[in-house]
């Protein structure tokens with residue numbers, strides 16, 4: 001049984017911490033939201049009064065925070081965890097943030113001789129609840145290996161993408177590709193529908209042809225084609241447009257920083273930002289299908 005400090009108990013972090021308790025670990029938690037702390041108490045976690053108190057004496061510290069500024073606030077500066085932790089601790093940041101922030105935190109930890117890895121996840125809230133997330137890690141191989149003992153209670157797949165920040169880069173590469181597949185699939189389906197084709201029949205044809213991809217296999221964006229997909233429940237309960245938009249923004253930042261050429265990623269970033277501005281930020285990202293609907297002349 002390990003002593004774990006867990007900070008950030010939102011839609012993802014709450015169920016992840018609960019799965020660590022189920023795995024037999026002692027989990028001391030902190031979040032700014034009272035409701036999140038109440039849910040964590042019910043799940044068997046011990047509540048601490050601050051991030052530093054949650055992390056004190058822990059073998060592993062895990063963070064699952066919204067964005068760069070939250071990760072910087074928790075880890076860096078005079079009051080940050082980097083000043084509180086000691087060399088025996090391994091800090092694991094599972095938030096999706098820029099690779100630049102991940103490297104900045106890595107460097108601050110390395111300067112104090114403490115292990116830190118970036119370990120963003122794929123799999124969404126359903127994966128967090130079921131303990132089937134995919135962890136995409138960046139950092140020292142030995143530190144990633146050491147993290148397995150806790151990550152395996154929250155996920156099914158653990159990858160080591162490379163050095164510090166590589167986990168974040170691999171994660172946004174995947175999400176950029178996913179957004180391109182989703183927009184392309186939506187566009188093709190809408191073209192067929194505009195010509196009177198049945199969306200289910202067209203989906204079956206493309207899924208068995210060269211246009212086959214993950215969205216056609218398990219996440220069809222057209223309502224009614226797949227009963228289990230968010231499209232068939234008014235695009236509720238999936239991966240939010242706003243989160244996809246955030247990840248695509250990180251991908252564009254990374255492209256600019258490296259000189260990588262990402263025209264499709266830039267286009268899908270703008271499509272998702274526009275869809276959010278039009279009021280669909282809290283819908284599942286497959287709702288982009290509706291932006292591409294044919295208008296009758």
Ligand code: NAD
Nearest residue numbers: 008009010011012013031032033065066070095096124125
């Ligand atoms: P969320 O907004 O539900 O939860 C974030 C939690 O962090 C909140 O409870 C908030 O109170 C807490 N928090 C913020 N600042 C804090 C601080 N200084 N100290 C302590 N707690 C603090 O977000 P989420 O959906 O759980 O996502 C978390 C991360 O996981 C994000 O980076 C997101 O991009 C990523 N992610 C989300 C999903 C998804 O489907 N929701 C999937 C993959 C990755």
